[in-house]
Amino acid sequence: MLRDAQSLNILQDMPWMWVPPGLMIALAVLSINFIGDGLRDALDPKSIH
DSSP: OTTGGGSHHHHHHOGGGTHHHHHHHHHHHHHHHHHHHHHHHHHOTTOOO
């Protein structure tokens, strides 16, 4: 879906082709980042609470 959305015509005329996959990729990256931060905070013995 993202490969098809590289066309300028599709980017301008059909945003529903690239918005959902782009949002899902952003959501996946953010969730992995937050999970990693939470695990680091929970498991790091050197951190001071």
